[in-house]
Amino acid sequence: MKVTQQASDGILTLILDGELDASSSVLLDTELTKPEILNNQKVLIDCQRLNYISSAGLGVFISHLQRFQDAGVKLVFFNMQDKVHNVFEILGLDALMTIVPSAAEATAI
Amino acid sequence: MTIRQKLETALLPLMLLSWIVLLASTLLHANPAAASRFGTPPDWITLVAQAAFVAATFGFQRAQADLLRGTDFIGLLRRLVLGPGLLATICVGLHLLERLVQFNHPNADRTFFAIVYTINLGLFVVFLAFTNYAWRSLVLFRASERLRREWLWFEVLLGATLLFRLISWQLPLYVALPVLGALAFFGVYLSGNQKWVAYLSRRQKMEAVMLQGAILLSMTIFVAYFLRVDRDPKLVAPEPQHAFLLLTVFFAAFYTIMGLLVTLFNLPTAGVFEQKREEILSLQRLTQLIQRGQTEEEVYSMLFDSAVQTVEADAAWLDVEEEEGVRCQQRYNIDEQGSVAIRHLLADYNLGQIEYLNNDLNNSSGFRALGLEFEALIVMPLRATKRNYGTLYLLKKQRQGFDRENMSILQTFTSQTVLSIENLQLVARSIQNERVQEELKIASSVQESLIPKNLPIDNWFEISSHALAAKEVGGDFYDFLHLPGRRLAILIGDVSGKGVTAAFHMAQMKGIFHALMQENPLARTERDKFPVPSRFMAMANTALIHCLEKSSFITAALYIIDYEHGGFVFARAGHCHTLYYHSIKEEVSYFRTAGLGLGIIRNDTYEKHIKNQFYDYNPGDVMVIYTDGIVEARGADQSEYGEERLKQMLERTYYLNANEIKAQILADLAEFSRGQPIHDDQTLLVIKFRTSQPEPSI
Numbered sequence: 001m002k003v004t005q006q007a008s009d010g011i012l013t014l015i016l017d018g019e020l021d022a023s024s025s026v027l028l029d030t031e032l033t034k035p036e037i038l039n040n041q042k043v044l045i046d047c048q049r050l051n052y053i054s055s056a057g058l059g060v061f062i063s064h065l066q067r068f069q070d071a072g073v074k075l076v077f078f079n080m081q082d083k084v085h086n087v088f089e090i091l092g093l094d095a096l097m098t099i100v101p102s103a104a105e106a107t108a109i
Numbered sequence: 110m111t112i113r114q115k116l117e118t119a120l121l122p123l124m125l126l127s128w129i130v131l132l133a134s135t136l137l138h139a140n141p142a143a144a145s146r147f148g149t150p151p152d153w154i155t156l157v158a159q160a161a162f163v164a165a166t167f168g169f170q171r172a173q174a175d176l177l178r179g180t181d182f183i184g185l186l187r188r189l190v191l192g193p194g195l196l197a198t199i200c201v202g203l204h205l206l207e208r209l210v211q212f213n214h215p216n217a218d219r220t221f222f223a224i225v226y227t228i229n230l231g232l233f234v235v236f237l238a239f240t241n242y243a244w245r246s247l248v249l250f251r252a253s254e255r256l257r258r259e260w261l262w263f264e265v266l267l268g269a270t271l272l273f274r275l276i277s278w279q280l281p282l283y284v285a286l287p288v289l290g291a292l293a294f295f296g297v298y299l300s301g302n303q304k305w306v307a308y309l310s311r312r313q314k315m316e317a318v319m320l321q322g323a324i325l326l327s328m329t330i331f332v333a334y335f336l337r338v339d340r341d342p343k344l345v346a347p348e349p350q351h352a353f354l355l356l357t358v359f360f361a362a363f364y365t366i367m368g369l370l371v372t373l374f375n376l377p378t379a380g381v382f383e384q385k386r387e388e389i390l391s392l393q394r395l396t397q398l399i400q401r402g403q404t405e406e407e408v409y410s411m412l413f414d415s416a417v418q419t420v421e422a423d424a425a426w427l428d429v430e431e432e433e434g435v436r437c438q439q440r441y442n443i444d445e446q447g448s449v450a451i452r453h454l455l456a457d458y459n460l461g462q463i464e465y466l467n468n469d470l471n472n473s474s475g476f477r478a479l480g481l482e483f484e485a486l487i488v489m490p491l492r493a494t495k496r497n498y499g500t501l502y503l504l505k506k507q508r509q510g511f512d513r514e515n516m517s518i519l520q521t522f523t524s525q526t527v528l529s530i531e532n533l534q535l536v537a538r539s540i541q542n543e544r545v546q547e548e549l550k551i552a553s554s555v556q557e558s559l560i561p562k563n564l565p566i567d568n569w570f571e572i573s574s575h576a577l578a579a580k581e582v583g584g585d586f587y588d589f590l591h592l593p594g595r596r597l598a599i600l601i602g603d604v605s606g607k608g609v610t611a612a613f614h615m616a617q618m619k620g621i622f623h624a625l626m627q628e629n630p631l632a633r634t635e636r637d638k639f640p641v642p643s644r645f646m647a648m649a650n651t652a653l654i655h656c657l658e659k660s661s662f663i664t665a666a667l668y669i670i671d672y673e674h675g676g677f678v679f680a681r682a683g684h685c686h687t688l689y690y691h692s693i694k695e696e697v698s699y700f701r702t703a704g705l706g707l708g709i710i711r712n713d714t715y716e717k718h719i720k721n722q723f724y725d726y727n728p729g730d731v732m733v734i735y736t737d738g739i740v741e742a743r744g745a746d747q748s749e750y751g752e753e754r755l756k757q758m759l760e761r762t763y764y765l766n767a768n769e770i771k772a773q774i775l776a777d778l779a780e781f782s783r784g785q786p787i788h789d790d791q792t793l794l795v796i797k798f799r800t801s802q803p804e805p806s807i
Contacts, residue, residue, distance in 0.1 A: 055662070056606060062659075090664075091662075092706055093706075095703065096705065
């Protein structure tokens, strides 16, 4: 699992590459826990190369959801593979989180 | 009895026999009267008898047990002097007696002379054999395999010289001398092996010198006797100076002299050696003691005592580092005030936790200011890779009291101690671990008891279940509850994560299920007596908010089946979709309803995210309920089992009974994930609705 960051103009994009399981979710959690992340207007998660997400991985996003909302930071997922989207959907997260098909739409929100 | 053993038992008789033959032949030579009666035996008989006697004596001595017992070198030398060494006195005594006889009867015949000579020859050979094999024990003490082989060759070559005397009587000098010289050189080379001397203490070395002197004296007496009689006109025997005897005497004497010299030159260094030996011994003692130490206290106290003794410290103390701070574990000849002052001074000098040796304390103003009566100090930390266990301080009144060797021995002591302490802690931890394992086992069996053993049985449905945890305890759960009005509640769920935390939440969920599924006595309508699934989920969510960690969540699905009306209602809180076979439509599909997992939204808006789904079932319908451990099971290529394959399995097996459907699905799953570890708990429930039959009358 690799997490790459791209910051531009109040928008932070995290590119996830690989499998987000119990061990790699710690890495992501560290990134999302940083206080300065709330200085962004938007945090975009690029899921194009995210092949798998475990419940621990989902847990990371869930645990930060409220914090982001309270700070007025938008959390947007895009480029999500079908099987990963299915996991979000089964858990009902698609109704709770913003998931859009492409980067363009993600930036537009 | 092997041939070798038989030969060995024959050696003593052969020895005696050959000596008697030797005596007889010498007597015949010496006494013309007897010779005229029995005839003079040829020289070769004497020679063969002598060779046989020598060979038998050496062979006999060789077959005896090793003369060296353990490392009792002094005992060996003492036995050598007091045993065979005393034979020299017999030799002297006999010679004096003979001289007396000769003085009184100058013209007596040579019989007595010959007897004495033969006896002395026998004694000398016995003495040489004994000495030779005593030296062998010393040479071969802790010897390498190579040296042992070399010694064997030495023996073989010595034996060959015996033969060589027998067969070619007149070997040309230019052949004999180099051969003898080479053998002698070999003997010198072997005499270099004086390893044993190093194992003697100073006193023992003195004693060894005296004993070796005594052995040399015995040897000199014998050699002197033979040299003397060699020139005696009465000598009748063929030249007795066999190359063999010569060589053996040479070797034995040389070895004794070498040993004597080595011991002598080692005398001055004996003190140092002894100290080293003492240090090694105390290290050994410490190692043994420490291994026996049951507690850290014991180990520290052993270290302290050994260190103080070994370096002969005048005062010492041992600080042990604990979580609360440094604590003085033990002290000797120094009060707390003194130790604290020194510790603070060292800390000021930044010498707190490093190895430090100062042999001239009064040279430093800091120490002088303390007004100590000590002049030398060693600071030795008890260091492990990860932490410092404490520090050992040793003091001496004498200037230059400690040396580098003291430091290195103390280093060994402390590292041994640290090793033991860590070992003790490791053992303690492994016991603790075992206890945790034991508790996990208990947790596992407790959890086992939370999963319903007896599935509900009725005539309108069949139910079959399967549960497998990836670890001792898991996060999957399911439960049943009979509700009044011929209704059945089924709950299935999955706590995110695995292990003990998940198991706790699972138990909690079971408790919530049983608590919420109680009849509400205040309910106005029959319908309100039990919460509908969506209401149940909302209440469960509220109950879980306060105890579920932020990153944890629970997925669950609650089904309430009413078989009076032939229908069911369910709500899915983020749980896997329900797989269903519709017998009327002859079609397998998933109920794809919306519903958010529990613990994700932590306020009362949750209920908006959960929906109830009603469905009227028909006999023959099959409902498959499962957790994600089933559909997310990995195959060899890391692909997931998936909803699609599960659906296909039900399409192939819907006509079977519930047990068989479950077995087929599990078999297919096992086939799919063969050789792969189970990474998540797996739960599978198959419910098949049957045509309702009238209840059997009681």
